[in-house]
Amino acid sequence: MTPVSPATSVLDPDRLLPAEESLRAIARDLYELVADAPIISPHGHVSPSLLIEDRAFADPADLFIVQDHYVTRILHSAGVSLSDLGIGGGHCEPREVWRALASRWHLFAGTASGYWLQDELTSLFDLHEELSIDRADAHYDAISERLRLPEYRPRALFDRFGIEVLATTDDPLADLSEHRTLAEDRTFSGRVLPTFRPDAYIDPHAPTFLSSVERLAEWSGSSLDDYDSYLEGLRARREHFIENGAVSADHGVRQPYTEEIEHDDAARLYARAVAGRLTDDEARLFAGHMLLKSAEMSVRDGLVMTVHPGVFRNHSTATFQKYGPDTGHDIPVVTEFTRSLRPLLERFGNEREFHLILFTVDETAYSREIAPLAGFYPSVFIGAPWWFLDAPDAIRRFRSSTTETAGFYNGSGFIDDTRAFLSIPARHDAARRLDAGFLAGYVREGRIGMEKAERIVVDLVDAIPRRAFKL
């Protein structure tokens, strides 16, 4: 009766499907409909150069640990110095870094990172025995060997993963030549799309705000303190992104605060911003205004607007100063949408061609604010569970918290939002399994029929993300 995984593998073919047999049977049927569907990844952080250069990955430690702050943060929480993981420039023997993970593999039990890693090690590297300090070297060698093979190069994996669309995240002044090269490369069939990410250009609190707007003014040949040229510069850069295949603009803001202010007031604020003379409140006001202006630009040029709010970045100053950003200490905060977004929605909420996708790491907002907003405004879509919430139980809570208010068709489809290229299939697969399980529950409880569930499970990986991201 006890359903231990077969001795030969730690990867259960029924993993993440519901425990109860009648549910699992339905879920399995639904999952099979989408298990091999192409991957649409309209938001993420893989670098396009990975696919341009198409070089072999360096080593198992770099691939699975050093480059993945989801992993290093857990090791750090157990007292491992980031320096000892090869972060921040110092040299570490990759095999030692790998052993640091292997000897602490139990820390990852039950975590989303542990799940993805397990999936990757087994599915991609045929390592059917669980990682441990005893097996650390054997695993390291086995992975290293594979990484030298041509079929483990990024492009080969891209094909193997069945990725149809992959969006990157890019600085507004990026020339996007890599995207063009890939688009023109007849040997490469995937769509790799840039994403316009203007945070550093529109939020005076951003550490690089000044240097960013200076570069923008330089590029557009206009005066730094001229607000209209600044707006025109942003519009022109968005145009450049659209010409290179972009479908969305992404906004990582502390709070989804928006404010409508008069042109002349905004111009004055901007002039003082570039002079570094805004108070905190003024900076917040200007950022809120620019989020609203970004929506206006989206209404005009058609770029889908995604908002990723509510993260306190670089919580540990000492860590940030020594190791830089994205080192595991971005911590969520309470996030408010109903009042904060109202000025924006008053202007553009009922525009039918405007798409505004709201993500959150404060899951209390799903049932209270995001689903009710998406259940009314034609422009609003519910972003898939993001970051810490991209995890099996959290994904179930997400579906449970949003579906009854807004249905399945007001969502974005799954978003992996990852810089860990090798984890993309494991992440999408997990989401598909969880959605199949969730739908199975509704079928088993007589809430939707099997035919309907079959349609929905397919739409969730195809029609729904295509519509939300205008693909």
Added chain:
Amino acid sequence: MTPVSPATSVLDPDRLLPAEESLRAIARDLYELVADAPIISPHGHVSPSLLIEDRAFADPADLFIVQDHYVTRILHSAGVSLSDLGIGGGHCEPREVWRALASRWHLFAGTASGYWLQDELTSLFDLHEELSIDRADAHYDAISERLRLPEYRPRALFDRFGIEVLATTDDPLADLSEHRTLAEDRTFSGRVLPTFRPDAYIDPHAPTFLSSVERLAEWSGSSLDDYDSYLEGLRARREHFIENGAVSADHGVRQPYTEEIEHDDAARLYARAVAGRLTDDEARLFAGHMLLKSAEMSVRDGLVMTVHPGVFRNHSTATFQKYGPDTGHDIPVVTEFTRSLRPLLERFGNEREFHLILFTVDETAYSREIAPLAGFYPSVFIGAPWWFLDAPDAIRRFRSSTTETAGFYNGSGFIDDTRAFLSIPARHDAARRLDAGFLAGYVREGRIGMEKAERIVVDLVDAIPRRAFKL
């Protein structure tokens, strides 16, 4: 093994019961104890004129779509203009409105509205095949035919539904003649009770505050700016409601903020309020004071006090101006109870005959604030899941979040709070199924015995709402 509903019906007799067989068996036994129990509906928005006039419902579109903003909001979120649904005065062919729903029926999969509609179409109209654009006309015709039959008139349905008590929601100056007519009608056996809803009279922020207090002053023949007469007028109107059967007064406030202020300060604020000269903060203060005074009146006259806070009404100004209130864009906000209600509870919290029922659309408050308050104060009751939370998964979360802290007997019993008359049985039935399933889980886990569960499931639809609402 796959439990697809029988081909002849989309309505599973075991719907909403737990998937697992041992749980489902217990839940079924518990549900059967209450499946046919009378319906007590002590708070809702059905108009008494529906039962006075007892006319045939107009047509399927008006009945199921136009009058139900839970339904129109989902269609609106998919880009359908409210005008095209016959809202806001323009004429639309009802059959076309019905087709607009039928062609988008998949949007309702998994939603609470979809569940209720499915139940109504099958239980009341014997439509055993799921709605679709292909079946739109056949369904429309079948419903229309039924609606012309005498047994589909409101009073006949009231009897068929087994409604014992139905509360309406009424303006304090309503003369309540309809309630008297129904009470005196020997051919009608149900109790239809008015509910005193004074929001527009006690919150200076309300758009109709001035006209409301003017009408009240006129009715009582007192000077508009006389605070004592104003209070006396409210008390007299409550008395009028009580004489006509009212058991409760309902308060829809933005936040459950209360404040104790001195009589003379309150009188001065009131005088400035009717002169339209309050600042925002003063208006909030006065409204908080009047919520506390309303509690004081309840302590004296015995009306149960219900509070429905935390909704940002009419979020989209353009929609409100064109189509009016209750058109699908009331959006929840974070709601605080512990501090906000303290002044009120300091005064009246331990009064044993005072009943204060706290509803929320911010479900985080259930385990954090509402259940702990109800688990101490004899006056405080936990309101049933309301609005967006009146949905299967949300109801389960509600039970799970409140029972361990406050038990089953500190609640209000199920509240449908609906203006969709035909949905009343489906809503109460869903709640009964979910409570049976929840109790089954506790029985199966050895947390309560079957006998206790049998008592509780019955009390939840009878003794508990009768006690909470003093019926």
Added chain:
Amino acid sequence: MTPVSPATSVLDPDRLLPAEESLRAIARDLYELVADAPIISPHGHVSPSLLIEDRAFADPADLFIVQDHYVTRILHSAGVSLSDLGIGGGHCEPREVWRALASRWHLFAGTASGYWLQDELTSLFDLHEELSIDRADAHYDAISERLRLPEYRPRALFDRFGIEVLATTDDPLADLSEHRTLAEDRTFSGRVLPTFRPDAYIDPHAPTFLSSVERLAEWSGSSLDDYDSYLEGLRARREHFIENGAVSADHGVRQPYTEEIEHDDAARLYARAVAGRLTDDEARLFAGHMLLKSAEMSVRDGLVMTVHPGVFRNHSTATFQKYGPDTGHDIPVVTEFTRSLRPLLERFGNEREFHLILFTVDETAYSREIAPLAGFYPSVFIGAPWWFLDAPDAIRRFRSSTTETAGFYNGSGFIDDTRAFLSIPARHDAARRLDAGFLAGYVREGRIGMEKAERIVVDLVDAIPRRAFKL
């Protein structure tokens, strides 16, 4: 099929294990590994004099009702006066108090308190029939009889319960002679550790702040308004606690607000605090500063720092004045950690020997703030579900909300935090059953292997609390 408990007992041997058979089988195997493991209780409120005096418990009413405000609050919520329960000094016939509970036993169905009481009555007193008014006297007599037996004295029960470590909570000026006596008593093998609880000494808002710091100044022979002596006094008292076995210092703060302020500013604030001349904001600032200073002391002397924030104490002033504190009306409020703790974590977050255990009664903070903090900072541990959240469904939500982000090894292990000595085994047993069930779910879904689950379930009651509390 319906799994009603055997007629001879209300205590199901499989209680709290998952309903579904395949899960239950796994859970049972895991539970059996820890069912009889020693109890480590590193934070609670049992008085050491209980074990010093080792007297028979007074009577069933005093033992199970009067001393347990978790129980009296539910009775109060149903309209029973605390005076009628023998609280506040007046005399009540214990048998009558017991009957007051027995006649309202249904109110406790589904509550955590009801679960523990049921477990205690059955496991310890062999009362296999459920409490009711009819059985009230028989139960009362049976319990009374047992309480006179030597094996029902506190020390005998301490042994029977298998308690290895029990921490008390103590005033900083406590002389701890009882702890020394117990430590030196060769007939007593348990470890009973004091816990340093300085709230009244470091928060100027505390009602006894002035008298507390006066006693401290007197003890240290220093001037009351000398900030450095004050700090030194606190340090010396911590040292005294450490010498008497303490491993932690506990902080019950309204909000986990911390602030770094300059020495001289702090000294001035302190001088004004002891003169009773701080504004509310200054008092908050000083308390926030002292929370940070307490962390600094922990870094130096090694005491684990536990923080129990977010409770509005003594919500009902009238009840507090008549019956004192801890009478059932401490109500949770929204609690913020990410920003509030930042000044403290900026200073000490990455100190590896510093242990900061964060508790909450606002469960929204688990997935949003506490787990992400614990998943990065080596110093931060996730406190077990506390107070209202120490209940089966809440514990499940806790595991589900924290594990995916921070794993199993960033937690504190189970904390009973109780003053109800007899409930300690029932509480730990419940936690073990729930963790076994939670792990079974992960095993059954292929998320962790059975071997790993076996290790984790054991570590959760042994290695994990030992590490977190430096035992």
